Amino acid sequence: MDTIIAPASDANSNPANFPASSGAIPFAVPTSRWDDSAAAQLSPPELLLYRSNLLGSDLTVTNFGGGNTSAKLEEVDPLTGETVEVLWVKGSGGDIGSMKLDGFATLYQQKLLGLERHYAGPEDDDKMVGYLPHCTFNLNGRAASIDTPLHSLLPFAHVDHVHPDAIIALAASSGGEEATKAIWGGKIGWLPWKRPGYTLGVQLRDFVAANPGVEGVMLAGHGIICWADSAKSCYEHTIDLIADAAAYLNSKLAEKPAFGGAVTHPADDRAAIAADLMPRLRGLMTGARRKVGHFSDDAEALEFVNSADFQRLADLGTSCPDHFLRTKIAPLTLDPARLQDGAYLAGKIADYRDLYAAYYDRCKRPNSPAMRDANPVVVLVPGVGRITFATDKTTARLAGEFYGNAINVMRGAEAIGDYIALDEQEAFDIEYWLLEEAKLQRMPAPKPLVGRVALVTGGAGGIGAATAARLMADGACVVLADRDGNVVEEVRAGFAKQFGKDVVRAVTCDVTDEAQVADAFALAAREFGGLDILVANAGIASSAPIEETTVELWDRNYDVLAQGYFLTSRAAWPLLKGMKEQGGTSVVFIGSKNGVAAATNASAYASAKAAANHLARCLALEGAPHGIRVNVVNPDAVIKGSRIWDGDWRKERAGAHGIDTGKELEEHYRQRSMLKRDVLPADIAEAVYFLAGDQSAKSTGNMINVDAGNAQAFTR
Numbered sequence: 001m002d003t004i005i006a007p008a009s010d011a012n013s014n015p016a017n018f019p020a021s022s023g024a025i026p027f028a029v030p031t032s033r034w035d036d037s038a039a040a041q042l043s044p045p046e047l048l049l050y051r052s053n054l055l056g057s058d059l060t061v062t063n064f065g066g067g068n069t070s071a072k073l074e075e076v077d078p079l080t081g082e083t084v085e086v087l088w089v090k091g092s093g094g095d096i097g098s099m100k101l102d103g104f105a106t107l108y109q110q111k112l113l114g115l116e117r118h119y120a121g122p123e124d125d126d127k128m129v130g131y132l133p134h135c136t137f138n139l140n141g142r143a144a145s146i147d148t149p150l151h152s153l154l155p156f157a158h159v160d161h162v163h164p165d166a167i168i169a170l171a172a173s174s175g176g177e178e179a180t181k182a183i184w185g186g187k188i189g190w191l192p193w194k195r196p197g198y199t200l201g202v203q204l205r206d207f208v209a210a211n212p213g214v215e216g217v218m219l220a221g222h223g224i225i226c227w228a229d230s231a232k233s234c235y236e237h238t239i240d241l242i243a244d245a246a247a248y249l250n251s252k253l254a255e256k257p258a259f260g261g262a263v264t265h266p267a268d269d270r271a272a273i274a275a276d277l278m279p280r281l282r283g284l285m286t287g288a289r290r291k292v293g294h295f296s297d298d299a300e301a302l303e304f305v306n307s308a309d310f311q312r313l314a315d316l317g318t319s320c321p322d323h324f325l326r327t328k329i330a331p332l333t334l335d336p337a338r339l340q341d342g343a344y345l346a347g348k349i350a351d352y353r354d355l356y357a358a359y360y361d362r363c364k365r366p367n368s369p370a371m372r373d374a375n376p377v378v379v380l381v382p383g384v385g386r387i388t389f390a391t392d393k394t395t396a397r398l399a400g401e402f403y404g405n406a407i408n409v410m411r412g413a414e415a416i417g418d419y420i421a422l423d424e425q426e427a428f429d430i431e432y433w434l435l436e437e438a439k440l441q442r443m444p445a446p447k448p449l450v451g452r453v454a455l456v457t458g459g460a461g462g463i464g465a466a467t468a469a470r471l472m473a474d475g476a477c478v479v480l481a482d483r484d485g486n487v488v489e490e491v492r493a494g495f496a497k498q499f500g501k502d503v504v505r506a507v508t509c510d511v512t513d514e515a516q517v518a519d520a521f522a523l524a525a526r527e528f529g530g531l532d533i534l535v536a537n538a539g540i541a542s543s544a545p546i547e548e549t550t551v552e553l554w555d556r557n558y559d560v561l562a563q564g565y566f567l568t569s570r571a572a573w574p575l576l577k578g579m580k581e582q583g584g585t586s587v588v589f590i591g592s593k594n595g596v597a598a599a600t601n602a603s604a605y606a607s608a609k610a611a612a613n614h615l616a617r618c619l620a621l622e623g624a625p626h627g628i629r630v631n632v633v634n635p636d637a638v639i640k641g642s643r644i645w646d647g648d649w650r651k652e653r654a655g656a657h658g659i660d661t662g663k664e665l666e667e668h669y670r671q672r673s674m675l676k677r678d679v680l681p682a683d684i685a686e687a688v689y690f691l692a693g694d695q696s697a698k699s700t701g702n703m704i705n706v707d708a709g710n711a712q713a714f715t716r
């Protein structure tokens, strides 16, 4: 598919060779990136930040958002002027790789230690979290995380806690404790699984007291915590421990193929299979919110789904809490031979929801929050790869990446023993933790178009780009389709900076070319999982008296404005109609005042626009049973920012009106309007936005004129 310009995802980027010639995919072995000259000028808190950013930005060290770091520093108390010990510890939320100084919570260390008088045992873990804000130093508004006691109760100046794949692989293996001894002797301890909280902090402190000289502790099913006397030595200690674990696992992985070896051959057309499958799965995932999909067939995903041990390990579920909170406790697996069987897919999704509900019922406590969305997050297909669904693209991508981490963990864990998934009740207690629920409840309501996917033809032009921006501003993912590949890529790059690279894709698409149109919608399906909104906007304009209108000019108008709208609608249809259960979908045609009102010397253009308007009404009728709404926005005289008005059309219209092509033309159109106002691309975008979203859920077959008032174009 060479028309795809900027998929900006890992789809197809890393195809695995089959059979794997070098055996298992090895763990990355990190090395120190500490720069003494960069560190020389930094204050103690800045050194902590530097170390945290170094650790967090290295994906061999920690996954997104994972881990936390701390330093116990001397500060002057703003109230008493006395020097006090303050724990700087990564606060709740955020990512140590990209955090700034304001990402740290600061707490009086002595007050933290004094909290123990409120602690009687593990049942007090949740209660202890409530005391943390009372220890805040200097009115710092950053909330302390539940991991804070792990840092405060350890008597060391600098503490790192991370969850790199190579470490979790040890932590989640039946052979992990033995491997820990083999790698580090007695220098690194081992604590059995315990959910993070005050009790784990106490256990760590007691372990360290009973084992003087220990330099870190493996936390089973979770990660590692280690310490040192300075920021640099703590950082390098962490890196060394990860490197030790990775090197040890790699030596074991070299001995036998991963996951029992490959048994399934990867399909050649994985991306096309994903594009076909994802919208159908998405349509089956009914619930309160629509899903956005993410596909990957990277080497890790293929190694796993094609392996002998795939089904056994997939069924065990993920281990590290960081992983399963993103991926749900277990993935859905599909038989690649039955992907065309709709009843099979529907049954598999329904079974997954039933199993999830059963898990909820088995594990729920009297005060557990209500069951959340029961749809699968991770879908695995042998020969094809990994598909993830979430309510927004970034969450879907991250869920996929976290499952990639889980695959790495399973590979390493199985190389030294049996992989051990987290106990079901423990997993549930974390997933439905009341404190976690409170965090979810505090989150702002999602923007109205979150979970929706739009494709905008003519997406690089004035109205197209303004429409895309309007939709993305309210949470939609957008595919910009445009004939001009270079310009549309530029527009995409700009939007990626403004709205984030996850939510926008670009594709070269001439709407008169059936194959390119098909590719554009396949891209929407594969990159985002389907389609909710089609904005048919790609247009041209021409002006000529009837006697000078050539057949070529006539055809050109009808090819783009009538047939182009037909081709894009037809290609969108199967994707759109699959979303009826989720509340339906929307098609918006960008028409023209001239589709309603006659125009002098523009019969080809105006009659083609009229054809598109009537096509919209026909499709509104045909789409209604499928929940597809079809409406039209009729702009007029959108001169500023319009590419149509850049060229001959401007000269032709100026000529037709006997005026110059610059200010006079704009003034002419302004004065011609009833409201005497300019019409801008953003005005059209606002009308499209209204018709695209649920606020117009009861409207179809309509036209909205956005023309500053034109009596000739009044609809009736």
Ligand SMILES: [Zn+2]
Binding pocket: 067, 161, 162, 163, 196, 222, 223
């Ligand atoms: Zn952790």
